[in-house]
Amino acid sequence: MQGLLQQAQQMQQQYAEAQAELASAKVEGSAGGGLVKAVVTGDNTLVSVKIDPSVVDADDIETLEDLVVAAIHAAGTEARKLAEKKLGALTQGLGGLGDSLGLPGF
Template identity: 80%
Template structure:
């Protein structure tokens, strides 16, 4: 039995459009990660780009820069993890429609 090539092409075009829409949503989405009880906050887009860092002046100590550096790294890591979860959620919803075929298509992100 031959697969319906026209139908497959249409489905592939729809998936490509949905994938582009999800990528745009991820680029527009912003998530936060904090460290040190909220004294350092990092904001990252859903596609992983660092947007901003906010540092409470109370943690700025010229004699202890290492702690501040560690807090910044921890906040960025937390925000990146949130971004990864958002991306997984959105991409998971898209690939769920593939009936488990996503990995076999060789498409980036699937």
């Protein structure tokens, strides 16, 4: 029983460390062939959006809006992939628990 408790504490520490790494990691998503780029952290916090001036057209704001949304979505996808990579091995050790807790990697 003591060994199980130690193993759980070790997994908890590893999970906290992985979450801290994710919070500081940055990933990028882009749209329009790189004309719009979004950067998010590994825990999916939007950090920045860069827009190439050539895509700015006052008569076509809708296209720019669509590109911004697409870039943010792409960055979020990259953040989820990173989270699954970093946290997946840890959450697999939880059996079916990780999925019910909404943890990535399942």
